[in-house]
Amino acid sequence: MAGNQQNRSGASRSGVLKNDTLGGKPVINEQFESQAPNKVWKWEFPHTSTKNKQRQSTETEPIKAPNTIQKTDEDVLSENRLKKGMRLYRIKRWENALEEFQLVETEHFNNEERAELAYYLGLCYTKLDRFDEALQCFEQVLALSNSPLWTYQCRLILAYIYIVTGRAAMAENELNDLEAGGLESAMLYNTLAYAEYVQKNYLAAIEWYEKALDIEKDNPTALNSMGYILADTGMDTQKGLRLCRKAVEKNSQNAAYLDSLGWASYRCGKLTDARNWLRRAQELAPQEKEIKEHLRIVSEETV
Numbered sequence: 001m002a003g004n005q006q007n008r009s010g011a012s013r014s015g016v017l018k019n020d021t022l023g024g025k026p027v028i029n030e031q032f033e034s035q036a037p038n039k040v041w042k043w044e045f046p047h048t049s050t051k052n053k054q055r056q057s058t059e060t061e062p063i064k065a066p067n068t069i070q071k072t073d074e075d076v077l078s079e080n081r082l083k084k085g086m087r088l089y090r091i092k093r094w095e096n097a098l099e100e101f102q103l104v105e106t107e108h109f110n111n112e113e114r115a116e117l118a119y120y121l122g123l124c125y126t127k128l129d130r131f132d133e134a135l136q137c138f139e140q141v142l143a144l145s146n147s148p149l150w151t152y153q154c155r156l157i158l159a160y161i162y163i164v165t166g167r168a169a170m171a172e173n174e175l176n177d178l179e180a181g182g183l184e185s186a187m188l189y190n191t192l193a194y195a196e197y198v199q200k201n202y203l204a205a206i207e208w209y210e211k212a213l214d215i216e217k218d219n220p221t222a223l224n225s226m227g228y229i230l231a232d233t234g235m236d237t238q239k240g241l242r243l244c245r246k247a248v249e250k251n252s253q254n255a256a257y258l259d260s261l262g263w264a265s266y267r268c269g270k271l272t273d274a275r276n277w278l279r280r281a282q283e284l285a286p287q288e289k290e291i292k293e294h295l296r297i298v299s300e301e302t303v
Contacts, residue, residue: 078104082117089120098124115145119154131161152183159191163198171195186216193225202229223247224257231264240264248277255285259294266298274298 085100101121106114122137138154138161145151155174162171172195178188193208209226212219224247231240244261251257262277278295285291 074105074108085120089124092127094124094127098128111144112147115141115147115150118144119150122154122157126157126161131165134161152178156187156191159195163191163195168195168198172199184215186212186219186222189215190219190221190225193222197225197229202233202235205229206235218246218250220247220250220254220257223250224254224260227264228260231260231267234267237264237267241268241270253284255281255288255291258284259288259291262298263294266294266301271298271302275302 081100081104085097085104088094088097088100098121101117101124104117106117109117118137118140122134122141125131125134125137135158138158141150141154155178159171159174162168162174172192175188175192175195179192189208189212193205193212196202196205196208206226206229209222209229212222213226216222223243227240227243227245227247229240230236231244241261241264244257244264247257248254248261258277258281262274262281265271265277266274275295275298278291278298281291282288282295
């Protein structure tokens with residue numbers, strides 16, 4: 001996906017994979033749909049955080065009630081813009097969220113505050129397919145923050161951007177470094193699998209998806225993507241169909257999963273099932289060109 005777009009490769013009638021980005025299979029990572037810092041939002045502004053530290057360092061000084069801490073007008077305005085930007089981001093209004101984040105004044109921010117703002121800017125740019133600007137933001141986060149969590153998340157997203165901009169080998173290097181550092185997750189292995197997939201290393205992609213499922217046996221991204229590859233390439237169409245079905249059981253309203261199941265059904269010769277699943281996928285995502293193409297192919301076969 002570029003931003004909120006999921007990337008997949010199209011398939012011809014013969015099942016030969018073509019590298020394009022019209023649809024969303026194999027899905028790179030469902031987590032990227034709502035990727036946000038995995039921590040409670042507690043933005044500390046310079047003026048208030050300084051007062052807190054001063055009070056904590058003086059044991060004999062009476063603790064003041066929170067409402068006696070005065071924020072400057074700039075603090076209040078920045079806080080409101082940040083919160084509004086976050087709300088807009090979470091309801092997928094990327095352009096509006098970006099506008100709010102861009103208006104935040106950072107003159108008095110410390111490094112962690114700058115890093116957090118850069119992270120959200122980077123997410124918005126990614127969702128809007130403005131990848132060069134997104135890369136700059138995430139690199140800024142890595143330069144400013146000492147948090148291992150931020151480093152992990154940013155490098156995963158950087159790898160994703162490398163993949164969708166045709167630099168899969170760079171993504172693979174980034175991800176291999178993370179794995180070598182002892183960081184394991186289904187998301188990491190799914191992204192490594194996708195990097196292999198876009199380079200047409202299908203067996204290697206399958207191996208990474210298997211590792212993702214070893215960590216999280218019902219991970220829908222891995223189930224769907226591995227199932228699609230197995231069915232579409234003809235490696236194991238029946239197993240591919242089973243995996244795609246499990247992904248749909250996890251999320252029956254995911255158009256990409258329904259499309260995968262429909263295409264896997266087609267590859268297994270189940271034309272009626274294929275048409276039904278693909279019709280459901282198209283109802284959910286009528287704009288997706290690949291779903292339309294899959295449905296056209298199946299419909300021609302069933303006439």
